[in-house]
Amino acid sequence: MKQIHSRQSLTSANITKRETLKYYVPSNGICSINISHYELQVEIGRGFDNLTSVHLARHTPTGTLVTIKVTNLENCNEECLKVLQKAMILSHFFWHPNITTYWTVFSVDTSQLLRAYFPEGMGKTLIRNILFGAVRGLNYLHQYGCIHRSSKASHILISDDGLVTLSGLSHLHSLVKHGQSHRAVYDFLQFSTSVQPWLSPELLRQELHGYNVKSDIYSVGITTCELASTQVPFQDMKRTQMLASKYIFSQILWPF
Template structure:
């Protein structure tokens, strides 16, 4: 028994095809949620629910607490490469089933170039198949493991976060909290388009037609996602939390991209919470919040992402970074503006961070064309990857 959530085509929005004026308007005034059917003027979208039309090539990752396998596949009728996520529903708890259902429904309604699109969703027996566009560069966490074990350059980080924050701002404008911002949920296409995934943890502030200022929903988050969560979400007190908690996660993700490591990954939950609540704002250069080098090498070699979502294994045929580079990371510097931006995301007053961080990423100077675009991301990645091949060995 198969079913498809949508057979309509969605037009792909490309910033390079817009005028300077329309691009500026797009960045400042993000589109709001619309429940109308997507445009049908788009290019090819794969909507086949025939399982025989998909030729699985290789498993490229695991997600959803290891319940979902992620595959690179080919749609045989068209030859199009796609990503296929397969989940055995019989192994999912009721809470997990609700999370999957929510992600599928919301992905159908959200239409934004920086939000991951589900082309087709259907079941084959007890197996859920989700078909989505193939993101050639994979996730940002995969890039860290494979090419940037000591972290990315500031230019590349800012461009990647720009796309992720655009998608996040769209969710916030529609009253939704993502609750799982992390490098493994930031996907990058071959042409440099950055999209935000991991919608299974998303929660809406709108209930019974009214938008609430705070929510008190505290699901049983996996311990692997806790390093990215904000103090107000981890506290689980009567104050609740809102969309501003995502801004804290953006700051942690910036540290992750800058250092190649996940902050607080080896800390006990209580110690982590105390450090987040009482500790001073930290930066990507603070070594006290990162795992020790031995743990770091283990994580980098394994190719297994620590979080939930579109994490990707590094298969035996891909390039891996020489372990000597992991033991002796070079000194790294970041601009004062970037460090201040990260610290602002991580400060205790979420009001200030929310008021500053979104405009900082999304607004432009007076009439100036935004410097961030998909070409810049692809160009930065291509140059960075090419520059690292001299110090990379093949398995």
């Protein structure tokens, strides 16, 4: 499988805001940059403050199923562009079957967007296998001292042969600073309200104790509820109520 160099991804991301950025994660290494070679089939998720949509698509010359992320840059500011660049660059620092790699990046005018149709979704019987693959990906990141900080169902992708990969690396943070590994980090981003239900209490509290890789395990628990019931716990709560509820539940389950 041929890997696209991160510098190409970085260059491709530096485009005007009137264009639409597309980056592909093919299941067998297809790296075509001809938009006519791809046919969108179903939208499987949205993110990045609703600027990005994730689609199941087909590479028409070979019939291979691929995953496509489409980000409309019309409303992206410079900070958004930096986040996109970071996600694409970071994906090339890791090589693991359960971590998503961006294989190619290119831009097209918005008038060239592909038409999508919506078949039936995925059954719940796959939940155990999905979580197994996602946890393997997280374990790989944790072994390298990295915290994902954005684990949720919309960041879990499945290839046509059943391989589960974890995406959403834009919020990834390392426990290693200046060659030294730390037990906790104190980097508290202003996370979008849309992702807060998946975040651990210690990450939301932004306290002096900081947080570590265990915050990802909490997110896996929320994702499990999401996959099993199609409902995300705490999603309809205000931030203060959500934080209080998460803290109370964490004290009941893990009092020490």
